[in-house]
Amino acid sequence: MTTALPIPNIELNGGTQIPQVGLGVFLVESGETERVVSEALEVGYRHIDTAAVYGNEAEVGAAIAKSGIPRDELFVTTKLWNDRQTDARGALEDSLEKLGLDRVDLYLVHWPVPSQDTYVSAWEQVLDLREAGLTSAAGVSNHEVEHLTRIIEATGEFPAVNQIELHPEHQRQELTAYCRANGIAIEAWGPLAQGKSDLLTQPRLVEVARAHGKSLAQVVLRWHIENGTIIFPKTTRRERMLENADLFDFELTETEHAFVTALEAGRNYGPDPREYGAN
Ligand SMILES: NC(=O)C1=CN([C@@H]2O[C@H](COP(=O)(O)OP(=O)(O)OC[C@H]3O[C@@H](n4cnc5c(N)ncnc54)[C@H](OP(=O)(O)O)[C@@H]3O)[C@@H](O)[C@H]2O)C=CC1
Numbered sequence: 156m157t158t159a160l161p162i163p164n165i166e167l168n169g170g171t172q173i174p175q176v177g178l179g180v181f182l183v184e185s186g187e188t189e190r191v192v193s194e195a196l197e198v199g200y201r202h203i204d205t206a207a208v209y210g211n212e213a214e215v216g217a218a219i220a221k222s223g224i225p226r227d228e229l230f231v232t233t234k235l236w237n238d239r240q241t242d243a244r245g246a247l248e249d250s251l252e253k254l255g256l257d258r259v260d261l262y263l264v265h266w267p268v269p270s271q272d273t274y275v276s277a278w279e280q281v282l283d284l285r286e287a288g289l290t291s292a293a294g295v296s297n298h299e300v301e302h303l304t305r306i307i308e309a310t311g312e313f314p315a316v317n318q319i320e321l322h323p324e325h326q327r328q329e330l331t332a333y334c335r336a337n338g339i340a341i342e343a344w345g346p347l348a349q350g351k352s353d354l355l356t357q358p359r360l361v362e363v364a365r366a367h368g369k370s371l372a373q374v375v376l377r378w379h380i381e382n383g384t385i386i387f388p389k390t391t392r393r394e395r396m397l398e399n400a401d402l403f404d405f406e407l408t409e410t411e412h413a414f415v416t417a418l419e420a421g422r423n424y425g426p427d428p429r430e431y432g433a434n
């Protein structure tokens with residue numbers, strides 16, 4: 156068995172500990188995911204973020220089974236897809252079977268899909284699944300303040316996390332402030348803007364990266380870490396797995412951190428959660 160990378164944990168509001176850096180496997184193809192997750196576990200990752208809709212839970216599970224890493228040293232997140240919001244137990248049982256696990260560490264309602272108007276019930280069911288021990292922590296993804304307010308008012312229960320599109324070009328000030336004020340940990344999806352922007356060629360970041368002997372991606376990921384955000388950048392390349400976790404031996408100066416913050420552009424690359432899933 157391999158040694159875990161030196162990645163700090165963050166404590167979620169129910170007491171569950173989550174490694175602040177993990178590996179995301181969205182768009183890692185069938186036939187490649189097992190190799191990618193095996194390599195990530197081999198180099199020392201212990202946190203994997205997948206979802207039923209990614210179609211690769213079985214390969215994630217195969218990699219976990221072959222790794223020999225004790226279950227309590229791993230952190231596995233999966234997500235309830237939109238078309239199963241009225242059958243969360245069945246959906247999680249299907250995911251667990253594919254993953255080869257008897258519980259996940261974190262289960263998320265993937266999108267609110269307001270047009271379906273079943274996300275409050277989905278949240279209630281995910282809370283029941285936590286009570287039943289099928290997930291250690293319960294959270295949501297892509298929930299705006301209006302969706303969070305509604306599920307919290309309905310149940311009195313705060314999600315452990317909200318997983319949202321978040322990167323220097325899209326910083327979501329109002330939403331992140333709401334989450335922080337309510338003890339909801341923030342997970343950034345697309346922490347590198349999904350490789351769709353010119354973020355990693357920004358001249359100002361080139362200077363910052365050079366000053367620390369780090370890559371531009373590391374500067375952006377370090378900025379997330381300093382904001383207290385949980386990240387799981389996706390990569391299929393072993394050298395980038397190491398690069399993306401090698402964030403804890405340097406600090407951005409206040410000015411450098413502010414350079415990254417100044418890249419806010421109100422630019423999202425994913426769908427609008429108020430609309431996504433609408434027919
Ligand atoms: N809840 C939700 O709705 C969503 C959740 N997610 C989750 O978040 C995870 C991360 O987000 P994701 O959308 O994958 O986008 P990321 O911001 O993680 O970007 C991934 C892209 O960046 C490239 N990349 C990775 N590391 C580096 C590096 N060091 N230098 C340069 N390029 C790099 C990858 O290429 P390569 O593979 O070639 O290295 C890939 O093209 C997902 O995998 C998934 O788990 C994602 C989207 C939506």
Ligand SMILES: O=C(O)C(=O)[C@@H](O)[C@H](O)C(=O)CO
Binds near residue numbers: 265425
């Ligand atoms: O990756 C995810 O977790 C997502 O929910 C989205 O990327 C979504 O599935 C999508 O593909 C939007 O275009």
